[in-house]
Amino acid sequence: MIKVDIKKRLQxxxxxxxxxxxxxxxxxxxTVLMGESGSGKTSLxxxxxxxxxxxGKIVVGGQSWQDMPAQKREIxxxxxxxxxxxxxxxxENLRFxxxxxxxxxxxxSLTELTGxxxxxxxxxxxxxxxxxxxxxxMMNKPxxxxxxxxxxxxxxxxxxxxxxxxxxxxxxxxxxxxxxSHDAKASYALADRIIVLEQGKVLKDGTKDEILQKVTxxxxxx
Amino acid sequence: MIDFTPFILSFKLAGLTTVILFVLxxxxxxxxxxxxxxxxxxxxxxxxxxxVLPPSVLGFYILVVLSPHSAVGGFxxxxxxxxLVFSFTGLVVASCFYSLPFMVQPLQSGFEALNxxxxxxxxxxxxxxxxxxxxxxxxxxxxxxxxxxxITFAHTVGEFGVVLxxxxxxxxxxxxxxxxxxxxxxxxxxxxxxxxxxxxxxxxFFVLLGVYIFNHQHKKIGIH
Numbered sequence: 001m002i003k004v005d006i007k008k009r010l011q012x013x014x015x016x017x018x019x020x021x022x023x024x025x026x027x028x029x030x031t032v033l034m035g036e037s038g039s040g041k042t043s044l045x046x047x048x049x050x051x052x053x054x055x056g057k058i059v060v061g062g063q064s065w066q067d068m069p070a071q072k073r074e075i076x077x078x079x080x081x082x083x084x085x086x087x088x089x090x091x092e093n094l095r096f097x098x099x100x101x102x103x104x105x106x107x108x109s110l111t112e113l114t115g116x117x118x119x120x121x122x123x124x125x126x127x128x129x130x131x132x133x134x135x136x137x138m139m140n141k142p143x144x145x146x147x148x149x150x151x152x153x154x155x156x157x158x159x160x161x162x163x164x165x166x167x168x169x170x171x172x173x174x175x176x177x178x179x180x181s182h183d184a185k186a187s188y189a190l191a192d193r194i195i196v197l198e199q200g201k202v203l204k205d206g207t208k209d210e211i212l213q214k215v216t217x218x219x220x221x222x
Numbered sequence: 223m224i225d226f227t228p229f230i231l232s233f234k235l236a237g238l239t240t241v242i243l244f245v246l247x248x249x250x251x252x253x254x255x256x257x258x259x260x261x262x263x264x265x266x267x268x269x270x271x272x273x274v275l276p277p278s279v280l281g282f283y284i285l286v287v288l289s290p291h292s293a294v295g296g297f298x299x300x301x302x303x304x305x306l307v308f309s310f311t312g313l314v315v316a317s318c319f320y321s322l323p324f325m326v327q328p329l330q331s332g333f334e335a336l337n338x339x340x341x342x343x344x345x346x347x348x349x350x351x352x353x354x355x356x357x358x359x360x361x362x363x364x365x366x367x368x369x370x371x372x373i374t375f376a377h378t379v380g381e382f383g384v385v386l387x388x389x390x391x392x393x394x395x396x397x398x399x400x401x402x403x404x405x406x407x408x409x410x411x412x413x414x415x416x417x418x419x420x421x422x423x424x425x426x427f428f429v430l431l432g433v434y435i436f437n438h439q440h441k442k443i444g445i446h
Contacts, residue, residue: 049342049346051342051345051346069345070342070345070346071345071346071348071349071350072348073346074348075346076346077342077343077346079339079342079343081337081339083337083339083340083342083343084340084343085340085343085344085357085358085362086340086362087358087361087362096344096347096349096357097347097348136343136347139347140347140348
């Protein structure tokens with residue numbers, strides 16, 4: 001079980017706000033965070049990853065993460081802008097995290113990137129880069145996989161392809177996953193649970209059927 | 223017959239200064255690029271001082287600090303037997319101060335232009351700040367790195383005021399090319415001065431040309 005009880009002052013879309021989150025997330029689950037821009041979704045991910053500080057506590061599998069540096073949290077993070085190491089090839093990006101050739105081959109095969117293993121990441125398309133980013137995030141077999149709008153910069157076709165690959169990896173590794181997304185279709189396809197944030201607070205929290213039905217009327221979601 | 227010893231001295235001085243400055247300036251530039259400390263502008267201003275100060279002012283203070291009568295100069299002379307004024311060692315120390323901004327500023331700009339998420343991805347991969355600097359940050363700022371190294375080297379070769387004040391003009395010890403040219407002009411040996419100056423102009427041009435070609439090529443590779 002992952003327990004999150006944090007508070008952090010943020011500059012939101014409507015001025016200063018308090019990110020005030022109290023959640024319990026089941027291990028192995030797939031949670032999607034939704035909400036307007038500036039509602040605190042990315043900040044929550046960054047606090048969980050240890051990239052930003054917040055008051056309160058984060059407990060993962062009985063272990064406190066609050067004062068633990070990002071390096072030790074065993075987090076996989078997929079950034080919206082890929083954030084690949086541009087001086088390295090696809091395979092080197094993965095092996096930089098952990099020198100495990102068997103796992104590299106498995107991940108590249110699952111995401112159909114085997115043929116691109118030796119290619120420099122600079123020359124890849126957006127969709128390919130995001131798949132490499134996803135594989136890299138899985139290299140340390142993370143306790144928690146965090147994805148910040150991984151589909152947003154891709155076209156429709158690529159979004160669907162990556163969505164399938166995210167589902168494949170989640171099935172293969174069973175990693176607890178939290179994904180920020182504005183894409184209702186992808187969220188419905190991937191999530192066990194959907195949390196909607198507004199002004200730093202949880203507005204809605206429930207299964208995908210409960211939440212997406214409820215938010216369908218809200219323009220920001222669809 | 224032309225004596226090339228001043229050129230050899232200039233290159234030796236520039237080479238040593240570049241290596242020493244790279245080692246010292248790299249962590250400093252990295253810290254400047256990453257810190258949110260309020261003291262950052264103070265360090266940036268101090269680093270940039272050699273660009274705006276007249277070489278005579280810089281040379282004067284370095285001379286005062288390195289003199290055997292000062293605490294610093296006396297410490298090195300008593301403990302290591304190192305004479306820091308009117309010696310080649312003193313020239314290296316002075317050049318490190320004089321050329322500091324030419325090493326620090328391009329490196330800092332390069333680091334600051336890096337995608338912050340890329341560095342965070344390295345931390346999340348369990349890598350320390352040092353590992354991130356070496357394996358991720360440095361290889362991704364190649365144009366800035368090359369600029370820093372080449373400009374520091376070329377700038378040190380062209381150094382005159384500080385060198386003359388701290389090192390004087392001792393043949394085979396501190397008489398570098400720029401000082402030799404100054405002396406040739408003083409004794410009206412314009413022919414030799416032309417040859418020395420021509421070599422300096424040619425060398426400086428080709429060094430700069432090399433930097434611009436490298437950066438241009440790198441940009442092209444980045445685009446495609």
